[in-house]
Amino acid sequence: MRKALPRCRGLADFVDVWHPRDLLLVTRKAQRDLAQKLLFEHHKKTFPDEPVPLLYRSRDTRLQNILVPIPGPDRVKEELVLNDVVVVSVETAQEVLDGEWGKDWALGYAMTVHSSQGLTIEDPQKVWIVDDYTQWSNLTYLAVSRVQYLRQLARCCPPPEAEGHTPRLAYDEHKACKNIARKLQAYKRADAAKGHKCNLRLRIKDVEALQKKQRNRCDSCNIELLWCYEPKDTRQFSIVRIDNTQGHARGNVRLLCLECSRKRVAAVFTHCEATKDVPLEKISADQLQNLFDSI
Ligand SMILES: [Zn+2]
Ligand SMILES: [Zn+2]
Structure with missing residues (x-):
């Protein structure tokens, strides 16, 4: 092509x-x-x-x-x-x-x-x-x-510094592991708050296996995922559940970039009964972030 x-x-x-x-x-x-x-x-x-x-x-x-x-x-x-x-x-x-x-x-x-x-x-x-x-x-x-x-x-060709001046950090295995662990910790808290009991709790090596299986690509837009990144970089990996009624369990997650993951949150927000008539602009960044952390 x-x-x-x-x-x-x-x-x-x-x-x-x-x-x-x-x-x-x-x-x-x-x-x-x-x-x-x-x-x-x-x-x-x-x-x-x-x-x-x-x-x-x-x-x-x-x-x-x-x-x-x-x-x-x-x-x-x-x-x-x-x-x-x-x-x-x-x-x-x-x-x-x-x-x-x-x-x-x-x-x-x-x-x-x-x-x-x-x-x-x-x-x-x-x-x-x-x-x-x-x-x-x-x-x-x-x-x-x-x-x-x-x-x-x-x-x-793309414009120079096409990612909004976010410098791309070099890959560092130790840092990548720490980033995965930090996200897993946040998902664990969110799952617990929602009363999910997970027998197949995700481990770092499960995430690494997914990374390999998806050839390090976002499952939605196909860009290369980053594992060492500046906090605002939307190319960073994000672990997203497939079935939202279940927790972050092995077999129920895929990897998306942060931008796609946020789009998905916005879509859920628009389709949810309680929030579907609320204009997106009325939803504060904090609310969006909370929702983002909880789904
Ligand atoms: Zn993406
Ligand atoms: Zn859970």
Whole structure:
């Protein structure tokens, strides 16, 4: 599959042939945010008269299909749903980035593969895949299903420090073991609080066996998992239960990266009877963290 596609362009090379109507698909939010910043700067200089795509991303799920004021001097309103794209002038886009039009808008040059679900990209629009060599197959198959012709697909290298300036720590076996032990301890407490009795309590070597079985990949997005990491690094491993009514027992867990694991928590939150009507933005980071620790 990799060979069937054009060669991977370096970042500078990519920016040169990129057009504002193109869509960049990434796997990580940090990559997306960094790429968008870069592309907007390039857009202002090179395409001052081309419109800027804005993504509508209201986090209030109750606000679907309502008339939304579109940023810009015309004060028009449109009926929008989450992830709809509107276009505005470069000046208006700058105002949006400066926070003058509320929090429901983001640049729409790039999105994660998961939020691009259901989108069809029409020729001659291009879809650029950020090729960071770790999650190639998943990403490509998803990207291919977004286009009409293969010629619309192109790939490029990730922006430098694509993980939001989180330095990648060197692997150290002793530290990795300590990190696993610390997480297992937290899961044990959470399980106990929920009254799970586990006969097959997870041990460090079970986690290591899983790591081998999954070839050190996140079971959802397929990136390489980190075992030594800065606390905020979302590439770190996370041990997630398969059946939520059971505890963290052998045979009932899989490994996800922290980003996927958080997405899963948010999904559970939205589907749970007690919380499904609470807008996600009303849920505090602490609440989310508690829930995260408990499921
Ligand atoms: Zn993942
Ligand atoms: Zn348990």
